[in-house]
Amino acid sequence: MLHPLRRLRDFASRVPRSRFEVLCRAFFGQFFSSETVTSDEQLQRAMAGVLAFLITPALLSPIQMAASFEFAALRFPTMLEPMTRQMATVYITYSMVGVGVIAAVMWDTLSFDRRDAMVLGPLPLPASTVISAKITALAIFLLIVAFAVNVITAVPFSMVAGNHQAAVGVVRHFVAHMVATMSASVFVFCLLVTLRAIVGGLSGRHVAFASLLRFLLFSALLCFIVFLPMALQVEPGGRRRQASVQMMTIPGWSPTNWFLGLHEWIRGSPGAAWDAGARRAIAFTVTVTASAVLTTIAGYRRQLQIALAPSATDAVRRAARLPRAIARLATGRSRLARAVSDFILSTIARNSTQQATIAVNAAIGLTLIVASLLRSRGDLTQLLRPRTAVLWIPLVLIYWIAIGLRAAFFVPSELPAAWMFRCNAPLQTPAYWSATRASAIGFLLPLALFADALIGPLIGVRAAAWHAMIVVPVVVLLAETIALTVDFVPFTRPYEPGHAKLKTRWPFYLFGLFAFAIWPARAAMYAGGRPADIVAIAEWLWAVAVVLEIAGRLRGRTWRMDPAEEYKDESAIAVLNIGIVLPNEIRP
Amino acid sequence: MLAVRRLTKHYGALVAIHDVSFEARPGEVLGLLGPNGSGKSTTVKILTGLLRQTTGTVQLDGADAFADLEAYKRIIGYVPEEPYLYSYLTGPEYLRLVGRLRELPERALNDKIDRFLQLLGIYDDRHQTLSSYSKGMRQKILIAASVLHNPRIVVLDEPFSGLDVSAARVLKGFVRAIAAEGKIVIFSSHVLEVVEQVCSRVVILKDGRIVGHDSVANLRATLRLPSLDAVFASLVAEEKIEERTNGLLAAMKA
Numbered sequence: 001m002l003h004p005l006r007r008l009r010d011f012a013s014r015v016p017r018s019r020f021e022v023l024c025r026a027f028f029g030q031f032f033s034s035e036t037v038t039s040d041e042q043l044q045r046a047m048a049g050v051l052a053f054l055i056t057p058a059l060l061s062p063i064q065m066a067a068s069f070e071f072a073a074l075r076f077p078t079m080l081e082p083m084t085r086q087m088a089t090v091y092i093t094y095s096m097v098g099v100g101v102i103a104a105v106m107w108d109t110l111s112f113d114r115r116d117a118m119v120l121g122p123l124p125l126p127a128s129t130v131i132s133a134k135i136t137a138l139a140i141f142l143l144i145v146a147f148a149v150n151v152i153t154a155v156p157f158s159m160v161a162g163n164h165q166a167a168v169g170v171v172r173h174f175v176a177h178m179v180a181t182m183s184a185s186v187f188v189f190c191l192l193v194t195l196r197a198i199v200g201g202l203s204g205r206h207v208a209f210a211s212l213l214r215f216l217l218f219s220a221l222l223c224f225i226v227f228l229p230m231a232l233q234v235e236p237g238g239r240r241r242q243a244s245v246q247m248m249t250i251p252g253w254s255p256t257n258w259f260l261g262l263h264e265w266i267r268g269s270p271g272a273a274w275d276a277g278a279r280r281a282i283a284f285t286v287t288v289t290a291s292a293v294l295t296t297i298a299g300y301r302r303q304l305q306i307a308l309a310p311s312a313t314d315a316v317r318r319a320a321r322l323p324r325a326i327a328r329l330a331t332g333r334s335r336l337a338r339a340v341s342d343f344i345l346s347t348i349a350r351n352s353t354q355q356a357t358i359a360v361n362a363a364i365g366l367t368l369i370v371a372s373l374l375r376s377r378g379d380l381t382q383l384l385r386p387r388t389a390v391l392w393i394p395l396v397l398i399y400w401i402a403i404g405l406r407a408a409f410f411v412p413s414e415l416p417a418a419w420m421f422r423c424n425a426p427l428q429t430p431a432y433w434s435a436t437r438a439s440a441i442g443f444l445l446p447l448a449l450f451a452d453a454l455i456g457p458l459i460g461v462r463a464a465a466w467h468a469m470i471v472v473p474v475v476v477l478l479a480e481t482i483a484l485t486v487d488f489v490p491f492t493r494p495y496e497p498g499h500a501k502l503k504t505r506w507p508f509y510l511f512g513l514f515a516f517a518i519w520p521a522r523a524a525m526y527a528g529g530r531p532a533d534i535v536a537i538a539e540w541l542w543a544v545a546v547v548l549e550i551a552g553r554l555r556g557r558t559w560r561m562d563p564a565e566e567y568k569d570e571s572a573i574a575v576l577n578i579g580i581v582l583p584n585e586i587r588p
Numbered sequence: 589m590l591a592v593r594r595l596t597k598h599y600g601a602l603v604a605i606h607d608v609s610f611e612a613r614p615g616e617v618l619g620l621l622g623p624n625g626s627g628k629s630t631t632v633k634i635l636t637g638l639l640r641q642t643t644g645t646v647q648l649d650g651a652d653a654f655a656d657l658e659a660y661k662r663i664i665g666y667v668p669e670e671p672y673l674y675s676y677l678t679g680p681e682y683l684r685l686v687g688r689l690r691e692l693p694e695r696a697l698n699d700k701i702d703r704f705l706q707l708l709g710i711y712d713d714r715h716q717t718l719s720s721y722s723k724g725m726r727q728k729i730l731i732a733a734s735v736l737h738n739p740r741i742v743v744l745d746e747p748f749s750g751l752d753v754s755a756a757r758v759l760k761g762f763v764r765a766i767a768a769e770g771k772i773v774i775f776s777s778h779v780l781e782v783v784e785q786v787c788s789r790v791v792i793l794k795d796g797r798i799v800g801h802d803s804v805a806n807l808r809a810t811l812r813l814p815s816l817d818a819v820f821a822s823l824v825a826e827e828k829i830e831e832r833t834n835g836l837l838a839a840m841k842a
Binding site: 335336338339340342343346347350351413414416417419420421422423424425426427428 | 636637638657658661664666668670672673674675676677681684685686688689690691694717733
């Protein structure tokens with residue numbers, strides 16, 4: 001006898017599906033598919049990791065707060081309301097950042113693209129069916145994600161904060177929390193959907209825009225996780241020490257305050273400010289949701305136009321000009337190395353997958369910088385002189401960007417096209433090593449100098465210029481190290497799952513942070529702006545770079561292109577799951 | 589002369605080609621024919637050095653061609669069946685990358701690229717990325733990339749796929765002209781009319797084995813058939829064509 005669930009599934013599979021439903025399922029499936037990873041299992045594992053990373057701090061923090069709320073209820077009952085609002089603001093921020101990060105990861109699927117238009121355009125489907133299916137899929141995805149992210153904080157927090165109220169109070173708290181956080185999630189998600197549709201339709205730079213957005217949102221998420229414990233600190237005190245409650249100040253202009261207004265309005269807190277905030281939250285959420293729907297409709301029509309009549313643009317030619325010029329200098333006379341470095345830099349400049357890898361790692365660097373800067377506890381005058389927390393800004397940022405760059409080298413780009421290298425390029429040449437090193441220098445150096453220039457207003461332009469004397473050799477050292485740890489033309493090999501081995505190799509990454517950021521910054525600190533000492537440090541760094549260069553040149557001789565394509569290529573075709581297989585040649 | 593001797597390739601338990609031997613001479617276009625799964629692409633990929641054979645040899649002028657694979661690849665030009673390209677590069681960028689990887693002189697390379705783009709009618713699209721090129725335009729880029737370095741051996745796998753009629757006519761003449769220059773041209777295709785027009789000799793494969801190997805005229809004369817299409821049908825085409833056609837029609841109407 002069949003299991004009831006199975007019977008239900010069998011019955012459901014026999015029910016004819018409408019075109020709307022088929023499309024909706026296909027669009028929904030796009031959120032959980034990727035052309036970079038080679039298996040669904042691998043993708044699901046990666047998604048589970050991201051969800052665990054997102055959910056853990058939110059799940060633990062209300063439990064962590066329980067003792068503080070109990071203490072406040074006993075000793076400072078008047079503090080309970082401000083503390084509740086403080087934590088509600090934190091969870092509203094978490095909701096916005098968490099859903100924002102997920103939307104940024106799913107950026108490419110948030111709106112129609114050219115491929116959708118090319119596949120669906122010729123089918124006898126009304127535009128209204130296609131658009132409503134896409135909007136429905138987006139709405140279902142948003143509701144699932146927002147509910148999952150917010151219910152985790154809503155249940156424990158309403159129990160912790162409502163512990164001293166009647167059951168009705170707890171329920172009301174839960175409802176207020178869910179409505180406020182879900183509205184905040186909808187607001188951010190719809191804002192990103194609107195941006196995606198506008199950027200995808202108007203700009204030729206949507207890949208770079210997406211990477212910048214991912215960088216900012218991942219930074220925001222990491223900063224949130226780092227600062228979560230600092231949001232509310234209750235110290236019980238003792239015989240000689242007074243009890244204290246410290247709360248992080250939330251700026252009044254922050255959109256989180258609108259949703260806090262909504263939260264308080266539902267909870268029934270008196271005050272005109274809450275009512276105004278609630279009205280603003282509702283108005284903005286409705287407006288942004290409407291704009292997301294309208295831009296999605298416009299996006300489909302625009303993508304149909306683009307698919308039918310691609311416009312000539314020379315925007316692609318302008319991409320990565322400066323890095324390419326620097327890389328050309330670094331490759332010397334080898335035209336082969338120049339060709340490969342051009343290829344590497346063009347690939348990074350024009351592919352969101354590679355950029356996303358770099359953006360996520362850069363976000364770690366930015367978070368470390370923000371965390372170290374905030375140790376000054378608001379005393380910005382401390383930052384107006386050279387100190388390690390300031391001098392390491394360009395170094396730590398560029399270190400994490402370099403980590404991301406190296407990781408991006410392992411992510412293939414258009415793998416089936418790699419036959420071109422096997423067929424046209426020499427099998428073994430040090431030019432591949434030279435190109436990888438040169439492209440790393442070309443990519444990292446402008447960013448490092450830009451980050452160094454940013455600390456100019458803090459420590460003075462002259463000091464920043466002298467600091468560049470240290471930053472430049474560190475960049476070269478990083479590039480040499482990257483080139484030593486890669487032994488193939490980047491992007492031309494299949495991705496090996498788990499190659500980063502973070503569980504076992506994290507001490508190397510930590511050591512790298514010291515070697516490339518903390519120790520050079522401290523050395524610069526000890527140099528104290530004395531040119532002779534800075535030059536001496538730079539000389540040492542260049543000496544190490546020369547040693548790595550020699551090692552790299554020796555190793556470069558063994559770099560070898562796989563002569564044959566013996567691996568099974570699984571990414572040869574792109575499938576939009578509506579029963580149509582789209583040959584690769586018409587993939588956008 | 590390029591001589592293939594008793595070439596066999598296994599993919600695990602699957603035998604893709606078995607005991608395949610033929611020769612391709614300078615000045616002639618050798619056609620490789622066969623239905624899907626007959627082993628044409630495997631043979632082509634082995635000839636270009638992209639796949640390793642399980643047994644057998646490929647000899648160039650009497651010596652093992654793969655003894656110095658790099659030197660062999662330097663003299664070969666290849667148009668693959670599937671137009672896999674780095675779609676985020678523009679046409680000239682792709683050709684420049686190929687030319688530089690083959691270490692062609694920079695100035696000559698740029699001149700060559702411009703001339704190819706103009707002659708192939710895609711010069712106006714030079715600023716677009718390959719993702720926005722049509723299949724035919726991509727095919728033109730692949731053909732240009734394959735002959736950019738003036739190779740001694742040209743291996744073409746369905747080179748005219750997606751090309752418009754006039755471009756296909758031009759390129760048919762181009763293929764014959766390349767052969768007339770004394771180069772070895774191997775031409776793999778399903779389009780029998782084109783093969784008949786372009787190739788001097790043909791090798792017909794079925795299930796990984798050679799079932800016919802001669803000039804088109806000799807094959808026609810031997811089998812007393814009027815065209816290459818008829819020769820091909822008699823050697824490799826499956827029986828019951830009418831039955832299958834009717835089956836397809838019935839399936840369509842169901």
